[in-house]
Amino acid sequence: MRRLLDHFRSTRNLLAAASLVCFLACGCKQGAFQPPAGTAQSNVFQQQSTALNSQVQDLTRRVGQLDLNNADLHRQLAQADQLKQQYADQVSLLQKQLGDMASRLKETQTAKAEIDKQVQTLQASTRFRGGASIQANSSATNSLSTVQIPGIDVRQDGSVIRIELPADKLFVTGSLQPTLEAQRIIDEVATAIIRSYPRQRIVIEGHTDNAQAGNPAGAHLLAYNQSQAVFQQLVQRNSIPVRQLAIAAMGENHPLASNGTEQGRAKNRRIEIVVYPDTIDG
Incomplete structure (x- = not known):
């Protein structure tokens, strides 16, 4: 992501430089330093100007694409942050549920111990002190x-x-x-x-x-x-x-x-x- 943004900045700088050159070239074309029409220097200058304009257009297109990519990356980052928060909330909820389950397990174990105690008391109540079982006549x-x-x-x-x-x-x-x-x-x-x-x-x-x-x-x-x-x-x-x-x-x-x-x-x-x-x- 950082490399892409750096590339985006360097491309923008290149576009600005190309635009400046194009502006100077166009300015020269209208000014006193323009080579006489029909001369070899005029033809070379025209070719360079055309090539530079093409480069500027290409760079403009690339910058537009980078703008789209940059917006998409920001959207993805926002989604990633949202997912991260959701995961954090889920982890927190699971931790709470785990704590509740541990508490219920402890309560169940306590209740079972009480039940076992009552069963033992009931069994003991069906016997005489000497250990003989009560038998109905x-x-x-x-x-x-x-x-x-x-x-x-x-x-x-x-x-x-x-x-x-x-x-x-x-x-x-x-x-x-x-x-x-x-x-x-x-x-x-x-x-x-x-x-x-x-x-x-x-x-x-x-x-x-x-x-x-x-x-x-x-x-x-x-x-x-x-x-x-x-x-x-x-x-x-x-x-x-x-x-x-x-x-x-x-x-x-x-x-x-x-x-x-x-x-x-x-x-x-x-x-x-x-x-x-x-x-x-x-």
């Missing part, structure tokens, strides 16, 4: 019967009762935003618990599909947060005792159907209210 198992809740799948699973709530009926898929029917569904489940299982220990299990297969901590965090939302409504709105409830975030670890189809993934996205035969009274 036959009378307790026999007395624990299923309930009927319209539109809700309730099934016996060994010694426990599982009330299966499709997560898509409670939350906008993959989020914590409640649906319009979420409150009604949870209220109906709460009514059944208060009526049929007023003292039983209950675990709220959160399950997801494999949408976050590359981020198991994220799947557990979503499962935990959705279970926590159900827990809060059961306690705050329906007055179920806090000590009767516990939360377990299962993530994608216990699918009911194949995650290879949308129907299967929808089946796996669920909240299960698991009613145990043992009671909170011990």
Whole structure:
């Protein structure tokens, strides 16, 4: 670029010099020093004047082209500066996003540690101090019967009762935003618990599909947060005792159907209210 501008300046100087010579030649042609017409000196002078005029015209054309090139180069420089600023802005944005991702990762790791702690606490709560597992006696198992809740799948699973709530009926898929029917569904489940299982220990299990297969901590965090939302409504709105409830975030670890189809993934996205035969009274 600098060499081209220097060439542009030298060409302009040459053009100015040629113009001066042409002017002097023309002036001489009109003045007292003009050779007599028809002489050899007159013919040579005429040839030199014609050649000089041709050079001036050529230089004028070249200078015009250089003006165009110079304008184009300035435009390219302006575009380069604009691109440079855009790249700088993108780098700054990426750095900010990287910082935000690092913060979210740290929060996720903290949440996972808390979930693991709660799972360990839940597992510990199912054992006596001597280490033996709690086993429901036959009378307790026999007395624990299923309930009927319209539109809700309730099934016996060994010694426990599982009330299966499709997560898509409670939350906008993959989020914590409640649906319009979420409150009604949870209220109906709460009514059944208060009526049929007023003292039983209950675990709220959160399950997801494999949408976050590359981020198991994220799947557990979503499962935990959705279970926590159900827990809060059961306690705050329906007055179920806090000590009767516990939360377990299962993530994608216990699918009911194949995650290879949308129907299967929808089946796996669920909240299960698991009613145990043992009671909170011990």
